[in-house]
Amino acid sequence: MTPEQLLRPDILKLSAYHVADAKGLVKLDAMENPHDWPGELQEAWLSHLHLSHINRYPDPSARSLKRSLNHLLGNHEEQGMILGNGSDELIQTLCLALADPSNSKPRTLLSVEPGFAMYPIISRMTGLNYVGIPLQKDFNLDIQVLLDAIDTHQPVLTFIAQPNNPTGNVFPRRQIEQIIRTSSGLVVIDEAYFPFTDSTMLDQLYHHDNLLILRTVSKMGLAGLRLGMLLGPDPWLEQLEKLRLPYNIGTLTQLTAEFALQHKETLQASVADIRRQRGHLYQQMKTLSGFTIYPSEANFLLFRSPEGTGPDLHRYLIQQGILIKNLHGSHPMLTDCLRVTVGTKEENQRFVSTLQQWIDLDP
Numbered sequence: 001m002t003p004e005q006l007l008r009p010d011i012l013k014l015s016a017y018h019v020a021d022a023k024g025l026v027k028l029d030a031m032e033n034p035h036d037w038p039g040e041l042q043e044a045w046l047s048h049l050h051l052s053h054i055n056r057y058p059d060p061s062a063r064s065l066k067r068s069l070n071h072l073l074g075n076h077e078e079q080g081m082i083l084g085n086g087s088d089e090l091i092q093t094l095c096l097a098l099a100d101p102s103n104s105k106p107r108t109l110l111s112v113e114p115g116f117a118m119y120p121i122i123s124r125m126t127g128l129n130y131v132g133i134p135l136q137k138d139f140n141l142d143i144q145v146l147l148d149a150i151d152t153h154q155p156v157l158t159f160i161a162q163p164n165n166p167t168g169n170v171f172p173r174r175q176i177e178q179i180i181r182t183s184s185g186l187v188v189i190d191e192a193y194f195p196f197t198d199s200t201m202l203d204q205l206y207h208h209d210n211l212l213i214l215r216t217v218s219k220m221g222l223a224g225l226r227l228g229m230l231l232g233p234d235p236w237l238e239q240l241e242k243l244r245l246p247y248n249i250g251t252l253t254q255l256t257a258e259f260a261l262q263h264k265e266t267l268q269a270s271v272a273d274i275r276r277q278r279g280h281l282y283q284q285m286k287t288l289s290g291f292t293i294y295p296s297e298a299n300f301l302l303f304r305s306p307e308g309t310g311p312d313l314h315r316y317l318i319q320q321g322i323l324i325k326n327l328h329g330s331h332p333m334l335t336d337c338l339r340v341t342v343g344t345k346e347e348n349q350r351f352v353s354t355l356q357q358w359i360d361l362d363p
């Protein structure tokens with residue numbers, strides 16, 4: 001018996017999510033926070049981990065961590081949330097809950113394009129029909145087209161990343177509200193980049209019975225932890241909780257996240273630095289002739305290199321020891337587009353001077 005004979009045909013058609021090897025390179029490809037913890041904090045963290053009983057299962061409901069997260073969100077009462085092994089896991093939970101493989105007509109997940117790669121990937125693996133509605137040329141929402149598509153496809157799930165990945169922009173709040181009101185399905189606002197923007201839909205959370213908000217600690221500086229949270233009205237969370245695997249959040253993640261929240265000044269200071277550096281990097285890149293730099297409220301910048309040069313520039317940067325994300329070929333609207341994560345001041349400087357070097361090679 002071979003895998004080809006036994007596996008679902010739609011699984012055979014998938015390809016595994018590829019992560020580029022970053023060994024020895026300046027890593028500006030994955031929206032990580034470039035600042036590791038200072039030595040004293042690392043020491044204090046390691047002694048905090050002495051509290052763990054690694055022979056025991058973790059607290060299945062992560063009660064203490066949820067209290068800290070509620071505190072971080074500024075909630076005076078305990079609001080319900082579901083924690084995931086990264087927000088990717090929560091996207092999967094939502095898709096599993098809303099796909100209906102027993103039905104001959106698959107249900108639809110709708111999002112915008114270019115958008116976050118995991119929405120179509122997880123749609124496909126869970127048997128949802130994925131519909132991607134193109135953004136306008138400047139990456140703004142084509143709101144009437146989107147509302148019409150919601151009307152036509154009646155998606156059970158609509159995902160909007162806010163700010164959007166990989167474009168970095170925030171869509172107008174009024175349009176997001178229109179999407180929520182027009183949808184008879186669930187609308188999930190994915191606020192993975194919330195630390196880098198002042199815009200949020202959190203204040204709207206309990207005003208709509210079909211709005212959920214997704215957050216993660218990854219982009220703010222804890223990508224290694226794998227911790228995401230899904231917020232929304234209790235009736236939804238109670239049902240979705242049934243799909244969460246017991247003990248999905250390990251003891252080390254629970255203890256470390258709590259510790260990190262007790263020292264949130266460190267994370268906040270590095271986030272503030274990234275926001276400042278983003279401004280500098282944007283200004284510097286603006287001066288490069290032939291390049292289009294898109295404004296961003298996330299911790300990355302999307303840019304388009306001169307026509308026909310995107311893949312070449314990406315290769316050159318790797319040769320020079322810098323890894324960024326090549327988006328050329330991933331979507332028709334991203335021809336010659338690359339995405340650079342905002343790094344430390346020094347990393348950004350090195351990135352910009354390498355860009356300049358490449359430009360100077362070919363007048």
Ligand SMILES: *Cc1c(COP(=O)(O)O)cnc(C)c1O
Nearest residue numbers: 086087088116161165192216218
């Ligand atoms: C990075 C990212 C995520 C995934 O976050 P994890 O918590 O690390 O799984 C989710 N949504 C968007 C839009 C992202 O860019």
